[in-house]
Amino acid sequence: MEDRRVVRVLGISGSLRGASSNSAVVRAAVRLAPAGVEVSIYCELGDIPPFNPDLDTETVPAAVSRFRAALEASDAVLISSPEYAHGVSGVLKNALDWLVGSGELIDKPIAVINASARATHAHAALCETLTTMSGRVVTDASITISLGGAALDADGNLSDPCLSTALTSAIEALARATPTRRSL
Numbered sequence: 001m002e003d004r005r006v007v008r009v010l011g012i013s014g015s016l017r018g019a020s021s022n023s024a025v026v027r028a029a030v031r032l033a034p035a036g037v038e039v040s041i042y043c044e045l046g047d048i049p050p051f052n053p054d055l056d057t058e059t060v061p062a063a064v065s066r067f068r069a070a071l072e073a074s075d076a077v078l079i080s081s082p083e084y085a086h087g088v089s090g091v092l093k094n095a096l097d098w099l100v101g102s103g104e105l106i107d108k109p110i111a112v113i114n115a116s117a118r119a120t121h122a123h124a125a126l127c128e129t130l131t132t133m134s135g136r137v138v139t140d141a142s143i144t145i146s147l148g149g150a151a152l153d154a155d156g157n158l159s160d161p162c163l164s165t166a167l168t169s170a171i172e173a174l175a176r177a178t179p180t181r182r183s184l
């Protein structure tokens with residue numbers, strides 16, 4: 001019998017901004033996910049406390065615990081993050097630092113979506129960080145989609161069909177690279 005297990009993807013935006021284009025990308029990923037793929041949005045990035053190795057003990061802050069559990073429950077991850085001062089957004093890097101010791105990203109297939117063609121430094125740094133943490137950055141799923149002014153509609157949703165097609169292809173590539181995916 002055909003195993004039609006669903007690929008569960010955790011979508012993470014590295015921006016806390018209300019009208020964030022990166023958050024729009026993650027919302028679009030939920031909408032565009034093909035049959036057999038479910039994208040859920042992690043929305044507690046702003047609740048993760050500053051990383052302190054002294055607090056990285058058996059009992060970590062509740063938000064960290066929930067973040068780790070959300071990743072543990074996911075087969076793959078999709079991240080879209082802005083570049084600030086040629087670096088990864090502080091909130092995202094901070095959250096990732098909490099995973100270095102606990103290892104939820106080890107071998108996890110990850111799509112790193114870059115929503116700005118100018119943001120080359122942060123994209124490269126994020127891929128380097130994730131790879132160093134033994135995450136599996138999926139090249140075919142890690143794309144740059146340049147969100148111009150017309151790319152988002154009045155509600156802040158991705159409205160450009162070309163970008164939607166590219167994002168759909170990226171999600172499909174991520175699903176293909178995810179071991180639990182038996183068939184779609």
Ligand SMILES: Cc1cc2nc3c(=O)[nH]c(=O)nc-3n(C[C@H](O)[C@H](O)[C@H](O)COP(=O)(O)O)c2cc1C
Binds near residue numbers: 016017023083086120
């Ligand atoms: C403090 C700050 C620093 C920024 N630094 C850069 C930068 O170094 N390179 C870049 O391409 N964009 C930079 N930007 C622009 C943001 O990356 C861009 O506005 C992005 O769309 C923000 O993501 P969001 O729409 O998801 O919030 C910066 C923006 C801010 C607020």
